[in-house]
Amino acid sequence: MDKGPADTPPAGPGASGTTPYEAIKAIPVRHYGRWISGVVVAVLLAWLVYAFSQGKIIWATVGDKLFDPSVLSGLGNTVVISISSMALGLVLGILFAVMRLSKNPVTSFVSWLYIWFFRGTPVYVQLLVWFNLSLIFQYINLGPIYKNETVDVLTPFMVALLGLGLNEGAYMAEIVRSGIQSVDEGQSEASHALGMTRMQTMRRVVLPQAMRVIIPPTGNEFINMLKTSSLVSAVQYPELL
Template sequence: MTDKIEKGPADTPPAGSGASDTPYEAIKAIPVRHYGRWVSGVIVVALLGWLVYAFSQGNVIWATVKDKLFDPAVLSGLGNTVIISVSSMALGLLLGIVFAVMRLSKNPVTGAVSWLYIWFFRGTPVYVQLLVWFNLSLIFQYINLGPIYKNETVDVMTPFMVALLGLGLNEGAYMAEIVRAGIQSVDEGQTEAAHALGMPQTKTMRRIVLPQAMRVIIPPTGNEFINMLKTSSLVSAVQYTELLRASSNIGNTAGAIMEMLFVASFWYLALTSVFSVGQYYLERRFARGSTRNLPPTPFQRLRANLNMFRRTEVAR
């Protein structure tokens, strides 16, 4: 919105053809007041204050929340959450790249297998998949790979292995679609030019296509990983002691169920916040060369918002 301009009497040149000897006064640019912003801000602050007051009046022992925040069992569960999330995401990313390339292949067999994999793991809930892997010994007493490997299923399907397969295979189906979209976003002329130079298909994909596709792949991949951090709470159903299960065990023993849920919520928020910042800077890095101006950092955006409310004087 255009700022209002206040002019003094000397701003208007005198009548006649001669130039005025009186110098022009400095023009004061007064920003237009946006009262709606202040009203909406006051309403939001009032609602937040009411929410804080409501929780402060509830039957919650906040001292217990503070004491159990850094409990060794909780921190151990926090570490297990990070480990299973990173491991499952790495497996999902690897499978996503493989099945995305298979689906884009001209081979009808590999394309059909990739489509079936994506169809099955995207079409069934991850919780059901975890329970299937957890109860796999009910239908297979042994895992027999011939001369390569043979062992009892109950010994192989540990809680960590069940969680890794359940989360990783499910994530691979989603990552396959994300990677496929990223690969298709790269102009086909890049591939044709690489083939004209004698570069094989595998090297072209690794050195030419995938680096350019990362700009499209990174944002949804970061969102998938943050979602993985929260979805990892489901593995408590297969007896893997991650953050939620560790907190629930303490809550059930000490009779502080709600307090420990608040503890778990705090750590989930902390994890997602840290990885969200990392995702932002990773996206900013891969945006170089594709945009004329890089997006502002969180600190630059905060400084711009603070300067928006300041009055400035422009001298002309």
């Protein structure tokens, strides 16, 4: 049976004798604000470089002193006090975070008081308090265990360690507490059902999972510690400043 005109399929765009679609001409949008802001920033940067070039800075001396023994010694002390204080702050942070989450009202209140005090007072003031503690307590007397003059115990390094470490512990306590609370309570309930104690549950189950929340802000805290360590020059600790 012959096909009529109505049964003939329509010609497609690629069929012979037909005109193909016209190519789309995309015209990019001009962002004049980007060019203007770029020029402004470049001018300000050039002005800043020019201002420093006009200052009385002996750049040759800067290069000579960059690896001076006193500078390298100060850099080493800065790294040591920063790492030591951060380690102390991390240990105290875990301890006081667990105390803060305890159902014991005494330990919870003591932890809250510690965090409130050391976060609410400046680090510089705390360093000065530790530095002048020998004016209040002439001796550190722990009975038969230990007794010594406070000025001999609180060396500049120890003052810097206590000042930075105790302050950092208060901030780390809140970071660790938020990490612990991010772990679902079902994890702890399952651990208790398996016969684990609270300490085993915290050490084996909760803290490993909480680390993904704790580690990123801890890195930021360490960077901040490196900068805050310049304050210990006020207690005669010879760091990089």
